[in-house]
Amino acid sequence: MRFKTDLKNIRTFSKLAAALNSLEKIAWIRLDDDTVRFTVIPEVGSQVWASLSADLIFDNYQLQSNEPANTINLELPLAPLQRALRSAINSHNANLRLTKKDGAPMLSMVIHTMTKDSGGPNPAAPHSRSAADDDDNDPFNTPSPFPTEPLELQMRREREKIITQDIPVRVLHPDTVETIMQPKVREPDVHIQLPPLLQLKAISDRFTKLAMTAASTSSSSHNNIVTKDPKLELSANMHGSLRLRLRTDTLDITSVWDGLENPELDPSQLAMPLEEHPSTVFREAGRDKWATVRVDGKDWSRVLSVGRLEGRVIACFSDEHALILYVYVPHSSGGVGEMEDVVTYYVSSFSS
Incomplete structure (x- = not known):
């Protein structure tokens, strides 16, 4: 080996x-x-x-x-x-x-x-001379308005x-x-390109922090030290919209992104006709048809750390079941036609 x-x-x-x-x-x-x-x-x-x-x-x-x-x-x-x-x-x-x-x-x-090492004075370098050493008749021997700089050179060796x-x-x-098996999921109901992950992470972390603060305050008032991990609700439709929502007993806040891309599917890669694909059904149902998953806030924040790779990310929603993220990593500049590799995240959905 x-x-x-x-x-x-x-x-x-x-x-x-x-x-x-x-x-x-x-x-x-x-x-x-x-x-x-x-x-x-x-x-x-x-x-x-x-x-x-x-x-x-x-x-x-x-x-x-x-x-x-x-x-x-x-x-x-x-x-x-x-x-x-x-x-x-x-x-x-x-x-x-x-x-x-x-x-x-x-x-x-x-x-x-x-690394660079600093050495002593260079013995081959000439020494500076004072004005007294110069010939009085030297036409260039005039006072200079600039301070005299030593000519000794510091040797720097790599x-x-x-x-x-x-x-x-x-x-x-x-x-x-052989026992390590990749999860199998059904065809996605919605596929959408996510906004920049660092932006999405900042808002998700803010929602999670608010949820934890609210839960901590509530548990303290009831003398209860057990606090559940906050859950975030992620939804998307086939008309370019992504929704992040936090719902608790005391909070209900939402952030929405519009104008995102729903990439076209390649019919040759599908196991069914494109017109029968779940995403086509969701597209035809209009803007109010959302696919939703619920994720643990802390785990979701760790997932979004992959944003440091700076590749485009396609999210595939299986409604109420799972979220699959495909992170495409460009080989160099990420230009049009640039070769890409993929990192796949599988995120299970919690029940409502």
Whole structure:
């Protein structure tokens, strides 16, 4: 079994690791000849299924195993990975390889950076001269209105600094991996491109904070220290509108976005005629036909942390059942026709 690669797009990789780490501390990573898959399945909360082209984050990618497509399955802690990637962001070169230390498997990240050292005066530099040393008849020997600056030059030498970060991993047997199944959901009732996630997160966090404050005040007045996690209601229609709502015994506040895009579906990718698709039914029902899910406010905030990847996000609503987020990560500038990879979030809906 062999895995060795150089890192590229380290900043994107670091942002992904941070987003995953906000949901769970452990991830399963599946490497094969062409693809890198990250899976995060917390005991409670939203699940993540990220499928990335190997060339998005890796270069000089070398992989070898006895499994089909040279597949290697690893379980790794996300916090050490995030710390290592943060250290590598400003490096000029970083590589990652699977190795063993004291018999235990490790992902070893070697980071090469350049530092500058300050040296003493340059002995080859000329020394400054005082006015007394000059010939009195020197026509250029006139007082200057500017302060005299020393000509001694400080030598600055670049020195390479090598940092090694070891991330403990566990190699998973293929039989174990077969039990990790992606959730199956029905065809979505509404699909819509979300507004910028950092904007949506700010308002969602505000609603959650208001709900917690109201719940805390209510529980204190009733001598009750148990406070339920606040639930937010997300709704969307097939006419470009998204609604975020908080309803409690004492609050009912709503924020609405209009003018959003409902992307067109590709009929060749559907298991049914487009005119029979649930989203077509919702579109024809008009603006008042909403698909709704209810999410835990704190978990939803962690999900929205993926906004740091700065890709477009398509939300697929299965009414009263689940919300699927498809986060498209561009390979470079994200221009028209730019190649993209996808990170998928599965968010279950709570009952009303």
